[in-house]
Amino acid sequence: MKKFFLYSFIILSIIGLSSYTLLAEETESQTSTITDNDDSIEQVKEDVYNDIYNDVYQDVYEDIIEDINEDTYQNLYKEIETGFYDHYQELSILNDEIQNKIYDVVDLANDSVVGIETYAGSYGVSLGSGVIYKYNQSIDFYYVITNYHVVEGGNNFKIRFEDESTVDADLLTYDEEADIALLSFFGLGVSGLRVAPLGSSGFLDKGDIILAAGNPRGFNFYNSITLGIVAGKDRSVDGESITYIQHDAAINSGNSGGPIFNLEGEVVGINVLKYASEEIEGMGFSIPINLVKTIINDYESK
Numbered sequence: 001m002k003k004f005f006l007y008s009f010i011i012l013s014i015i016g017l018s019s020y021t022l023l024a025e026e027t028e029s030q031t032s033t034i035t036d037n038d039d040s041i042e043q044v045k046e047d048v049y050n051d052i053y054n055d056v057y058q059d060v061y062e063d064i065i066e067d068i069n070e071d072t073y074q075n076l077y078k079e080i081e082t083g084f085y086d087h088y089q090e091l092s093i094l095n096d097e098i099q100n101k102i103y104d105v106v107d108l109a110n111d112s113v114v115g116i117e118t119y120a121g122s123y124g125v126s127l128g129s130g131v132i133y134k135y136n137q138s139i140d141f142y143y144v145i146t147n148y149h150v151v152e153g154g155n156n157f158k159i160r161f162e163d164e165s166t167v168d169a170d171l172l173t174y175d176e177e178a179d180i181a182l183l184s185f186f187g188l189g190v191s192g193l194r195v196a197p198l199g200s201s202g203f204l205d206k207g208d209i210i211l212a213a214g215n216p217r218g219f220n221f222y223n224s225i226t227l228g229i230v231a232g233k234d235r236s237v238d239g240e241s242i243t244y245i246q247h248d249a250a251i252n253s254g255n256s257g258g259p260i261f262n263l264e265g266e267v268v269g270i271n272v273l274k275y276a277s278e279e280i281e282g283m284g285f286s287i288p289i290n291l292v293k294t295i296i297n298d299y300e301s302k
Contacts, residue, residue, distance in 0.1 A: 101263040102211065106225050108265050109213035111194035113223050113258060115160030116146050116169075116183070118153070125154045129214035129258030130183065131267055133296070135195050140187040142195075145292060146257030147272055148174045148181045159185045162222050173299045178242055179272050180287060180295050181257075196259060199266025201245060201288035204230050212249035212271060212284070214258025226250040228284070237273065237285055245269045248282035260286050 112132045118125040128150035134143040144159065151157060157169040167185050174181035187193070208230045215222050228249030235246045247260060251271050259267040269286030 098209075098263070101265075102227070105211050105261045105263065105265050108194060108196055109211070109225060109259075109261065110162075110223060111192060112196035113213040114144060115215050115219055115222065116144075116150050116257060117158040117160055117166065118151050119156040119158070120154050121156065126150055126152075127160075127215070127218060128254060128256040129271075130159070131196050131213070131257075131259040131270075132193060133196060133198055133267070135187070135193075141184050142187055142190075142193060143172075144169070144183040144185070145259075145267075145270055145296075146181050146183060147270065148176050148179045149272075150257045151181045151183070152176075157183060159183070160219060161190075164219070173295075175295050178287060178291055178295060180270065180292055182296065182299060196261070196267050197265065198289055198293055199262055199264065199268045201268050201290045204233060204245065204262070204268055206230055206232060209263050210247055210249060210260045210268065211263075212247070212251050212255065212258065212260045214251065214255035214271060216250070216252035216254045218254050221254070228282075231283075235285060242287070242291060244272070244285040245288055247284050247286060249284060250282075251284045 114130050114132065116128045116130045118127065126149075128146055130144040130146035130150075132142050133145050135141070136143075151171055151174065154171075157171055158166040159169045160166045167190060169183040169185040172182040172184055206229075210228055210230060212226045212228065213223060216224050226249040228247045230245060231248050232246035234243040236243055245260070245268070247269075249260065251258075251274055255271045256273075258271050260269040260271060262268050268289050270289065270292055271284065271286050273285050275283040
């Protein structure tokens with residue numbers, strides 16, 4: 001930095017000398033001399049300024065480089081590393097939270113989603129899925145939601161469990177237009193069952209994560225779980241009078257009557273149909289649970 005003061009002194013000396021020269025020559029040839037000296041002085045000032053600027057810049061640069069030592073580098077690296085780690089931890093916590101919620105829903109589905117077998121006499125008519133929505137402890141009865149088309153044409157119904165055991169079920173009521181039916185069965189000798197709470201389809205939004213549970217393609221794939229999102233609400237399908245929840249969780253024949261859960265473990269819809277062709281993929285539809293609850297309330301109020 002000493003160079004800065006040295007060059008400053010030189011500039012001041014040049015400016016002082018230049019001023020003296022101008023005054024001395026002014027009496028002889030004022031106009032032409034002043035112009036010539038102005039150019040010379042400006043050139044000298046510019047050259048000296050550039051030299052001083054380059055030297056001072058180099059000094060400052062070297063001082064900064066000296067200050068950036070290994071400790072400074074390590075501290076800077078540590079700050080960056082800490083910030084990245086904190087951000088990564090936040091993402092990990094969020095992922096863990098979602099994953100744990102999925103595990104909780106899977107556990108609930110394992111205990112609350114059942115198979116439905118429909119017979120006309122001894123002749124098998126259809127099979128599908130259902131979900132336990134209520135338990136009456138005083139009489140040890142469980143109550144199940146399924147689709148009407150799963151029980152349609154039958155007079156003999158069974159609830160099937162994962163261990164392939166079955167119990168007889170009674171058809172309580174149905175709504176053909178809404179494609180909903182309610183069954184009940186006696187809990188004697190049955191254990192490990194839980195009631196799946198009914199949520200509200202009115203709170204669903206596009207993009208909400210949902211899980212579908214049921215028996216796609218039959219009981220060889222008993223209580224499969226698939227993941228998707230709500231693709232749309234209030235969807236009209238083939239001129240039906242009710243509207244559906246559209247989602248992209250994989251469902252197939254056998255999923256009929258099975259639930260879709262939100263991440264809070266609440267049933268928000270009952271699977272009923274899908275579009276399927278070579279040109280169509282991931283278009284499943286569920287009956288909104290709010291409509292199902294209306295049917296349940298109407299039955300229970302009788």
